[in-house]
Amino acid sequence: MQRDILIVGAGIFGASIAFHLARAGLGERVLLLERGQPAGGATSRAAALLTQVRDDPALIALVQETFRAIATLEDEFAEDVGRRTVGALHAGPATQADALRAIAAHAARFGIAGEWLEGDAARTAVSRRAPWLAPEQAACAVFFPDECFVEPYLLSTAYQRAAGQLGVKLRLDSDVCAIRHADGQTQSVELTDGTLLPASIVINAAGAWANLLSVPLGLPLPMAPVRSQYWISEPAECFPRDGAIVLLPEIRAYARPEVGALLFGVREKTPVAADPRTLPADLAGFVFDPDDAEGWNNLAEGADYLLPYFPRLESLGIAHYITGPSNYTPDGRLILGRHPDIGGLFVATGCNGNGIAFSGGVGRFIADLVCDRPGFLPADLAAGFAPARVGQFDPFSPEFLNACAATRSKKRSG
Ligand SMILES: Cc1cc2nc3c(=O)[nH]c(=O)nc-3n(C[C@H](O)[C@H](O)[C@H](O)COP(=O)(O)OP(=O)(O)OC[C@H]3O[C@@H](n4cnc5c(N)ncnc54)[C@H](O)[C@@H]3O)c2cc1C
Incomplete structure (x- = not known):
């Protein structure tokens, strides 16, 4: 069968999305694309605190999903994610x-x-x-x-291994240079070696590089x-x-x-x-x-x-x-959701320094959207993550980069 759901990036967001899609029964359709080492980007560098106590109720819900996902990985897939519940x-x-x-x-x-x-x-x-x-x-x-805290490389690769058991395939040495679309619908992913992979659904989970794929699609992501x-x-x-x-x-x-x-x-x-x-x-x-x-x-x-x-x-x-x-992101919120004009195109990024803690919630959020089933967050909270919430702007301008840096200086902790 042709794999038609492509995820760009095997960091913790891509791995968790693959896991949650596989749990929803779509594993045989999913191909996870990575150009370097899985979890070799930001993920393996994290301090990996998993703290639920946050100001924003939407973020609490995301972290609580991660706790649930870890329990599933431990109980049903016998994975050890290096969890240390020290309080x-x-x-x-x-x-x-x-x-x-x-x-x-x-x-x-x-x-x-x-x-x-x-x-x-x-x-x-x-x-x-x-x-x-x-x-x-x-x-x-x-x-x-x-x-608690975890070992981030272990958690990310545990999502990926469990997804693999449920049918997801990982494709290494896959450097995506463009996401192609026609008539308002996602068509394919192009690799730098010229390979064209047909796709009806593409999820951009390319971490710090996500804007390089998104800006050419008319969707600047409000993050740096x-x-x-x-x-x-x-x-x-x-x-x-x-x-x-x-x-x-x-x-x-x-x-x-x-x-x-x-x-x-x-x-x-x-x-x-x-x-x-x-x-x-x-x-x-x-x-x-x-x-x-x-x-x-x-x-x-x-x-x-x-x-x-x-x-x-x-x-x-x-x-x-x-x-x-x-x-x-300038507003401190993640970037999760659909491209407003191109069918089948989704984005999952904007971690604000907490992507390990949010990973389970992010995976479930995107899987709910792809499966077109009711989301686990109330609609008004989910809307705060919309990728197109800022409209058109230059995500590479010095002013915008400074606005993103300023969010970190306001970050409470953890
Ligand atoms: C020093 C530090 C401390 C941190 N501490 C914490 C913490 O305590 N708690 C917490 O929750 N979070 C923490 N974080 C944040 C956390 O690491 C990130 O939020 C999380 O790893 C983001 O995951 P990601 O999948 O979005 O990105 P990444 O892990 O960077 O993954 C993106 C992947 O996409 C791949 N990719 C990119 N472009 C392409 C392309 N064109 N084609 C193919 N593949 C591509 C990359 O190779 C990479 O593997 C910390 C981060 C750092 C740097």
């Missing part, structure tokens, strides 16, 4: 009590179990779950026991690749292996255990966006700022915020610096 501690000094209580109340409205901690209870929780945290900066906290980054310390006794994820809303910082060390990120004074036309296909060795390739200037800036919370940072060695592109 997340949202903490701050006493001045942050009202803000933290508001987070606890908001989470409770969405059925997310959380425990309010202050005084001795906060001190005990911090010394047990995050002894590196200065106690006076964690005078109050909310602990969400079900939050913005530098994401974090650091991993040297191991130390103050980082328990079963320590919690820590979110510090006041300084927009996050941390999680990393085999006896600490992985952490912090609010950036100067987020940087790149013109996607300048991004190499292979991200190995790519840095946004060649003058600060190892991230030391950024760490020094972030340390101003971080040191009061994390005094050991001053004397601690840094073992690794990880950086890569995440697609930020």
